[in-house]
Every structure is written in structure tokens, then in C-alpha cells.
Amino acid sequence: MASSTTTAPAVPPTRTDLVLIPLAGSTFGFVSGVLTSSQLASKQFLAENAHRLPTTVQGWYFYQKTKNYRVLYSGVIGGLRTGARLGLWTASFVGLEHLIQTRLLQPVLSSPTLIASESIREQARAIKTRWLSATIAGVSIAWVAGRIYRLSRYAATRRFLLGASLGLVSGATYDLRDWLKTRLPPPTNT
Numbered sequence: 001m002a003s004s005t006t007t008a009p010a011v012p013p014t015r016t017d018l019v020l021i022p023l024a025g026s027t028f029g030f031v032s033g034v035l036t037s038s039q040l041a042s043k044q045f046l047a048e049n050a051h052r053l054p055t056t057v058q059g060w061y062f063y064q065k066t067k068n069y070r071v072l073y074s075g076v077i078g079g080l081r082t083g084a085r086l087g088l089w090t091a092s093f094v095g096l097e098h099l100i101q102t103r104l105l106q107p108v109l110s111s112p113t114l115i116a117s118e119s120i121r122e123q124a125r126a127i128k129t130r131w132l133s134a135t136i137a138g139v140s141i142a143w144v145a146g147r148i149y150r151l152s153r154y155a156a157t158r159r160f161l162l163g164a165s166l167g168l169v170s171g172a173t174y175d176l177r178d179w180l181k182t183r184l185p186p187p188t189n190t
Contacts, residue, residue, distance in 0.1 A: 018098060022091035029086030030079040037078020038071045045070050089141065097130075097137035097171070105129045128175035131168055138167020 045067045054063045109127065142163030146156040 015098065018094055021094045022087050025090030026083045026087030028083075030083030032079075032086075033082025034075040034079035036082075038075030040078075041071045041074030042067065089145070092144075093137050093141050093167075096140060097134045097167070100133040100136050101130060105133055128178060130174040130178075131171035134167040134171025134174070135164055136167070138163035138165075138170070 049063070054060045106129075109129070139160055140163075142156075142159040145151075146159050151159060
């Protein structure tokens with residue numbers, strides 16, 4: 001009997017930021033939505049019931065109880081809505097940045113038809129390009145948001161600049177981290 005060794009199929013490494021960044025965005029959006037929606041619901045409840053405030057202790061008890069339930073319900077609904085929206089936008093940005101990086105920039109920099117010399121191709125692969133892919137993704141997401149929310153020209157221009165600058169900072173931070181990993185000595189376990 002011949003022993004056959006089976007090897008597991010090669011799985012490409014998963015970038016953890018494809019999951020962690022949208023999760024962090026959703027969490028931040030949920031907390032922000034809970035806070036803003038509950039404050040709004042509290043003021044709305046007071047405005048709706050200002051003409052009939054309770055006069056007894058029991059009335060105040062039920063007034064506060066009802067108000068607290070409405071504030072809690074509105075806060076959770078607003079938090080889920082804002083968290084989902086912010087999570088979707090951050091997932092779109094991170095996914096688009098990853099797509100541009102892996103399907104557009106890396107194949108172009110390692111293409112033998114575009115770059116004939118192997119030594120130049122090696123140098124081109126060493127170039128950090130996350131800043132470029134993140135900037136393109138930031139501008140693209142800003143354009144889509146401007147179209148969806150029908151922003152004015154002034155607001156759309158500000159969103160383009162914000163998307164480009166935040167994308168540039170995000171990608172440059174990753175490039176700096178990767179560059180520092182190659183320059184710093186490995187950590188020692190003592």
C-alpha cells in the first residue's frame with residue numbers, strides 16, 4: 001500500500017483589515033447612532049407631552065418609564081441604522097482598496113510585457129502602492145456618496161478632498177508600517 005500524502009490547497013492569506021475595519025466602523029456607528037437617536041427621542045417625547053405633564057407621583061413614574069422605553073427603543077433602532085450604514089461605507093472603501101491593490105496595481109507592476117527588465121520589475125514590486133490604491137478608493141467612494149446623497153457642487157468638492165486625503169493618509173500609514181517592518185529588527189522573546 002502506497003501512502004499518499006495530501007496537501008491542503010493553498011489558501012491566500014486573508015487580510016484582517018478587510019474584516020476588522022468594517023467591524024470597527026459598524027461599532028462606532030452603532031454607538032454614535034444610539035447616543036444621537038436617544039437624545040433626539042428624549043427631546044421629542046418631552047415636546048410631544050409638554051402640554052400634559054403628570055401631576056401625581058404615580059403619573060411621573062409612568063411618564064419616566066414610558067419615556068425611558070421610547071428612548072431605549074429609538075436609540076437601538078438608530079444605532080443599528082447608523083452602524084449598518086457606516087459599516088457598509090467602510091466595507092466598500094476597504095474592499096475597493098483591496099481590489100485596486102490586488103487586481104490593478106500589483107499586476108501592472110509585475111507585468112513582464114510592461115516592464116521588460118527583471119531587475120526593474122523587482123524594484124517596481126518593492127514600491128509601496130497602498131497610498132495610491134487607498135486614494136483612488138477614497139475618491140471613488142466620495143463620488144458614489146455624492147451621487148447617492150445628491151450633494152451640491154461645494155459639498156461634493158469637499159467630499160472629494162476629504163476622500164482623497166483620508167485615503168492617502170490611510171494608505172500611507174499602511175505603507176509606512178510595511179516599510180518599518182523591513183527596517184526594524186525582529187522582536188526578541190526574552
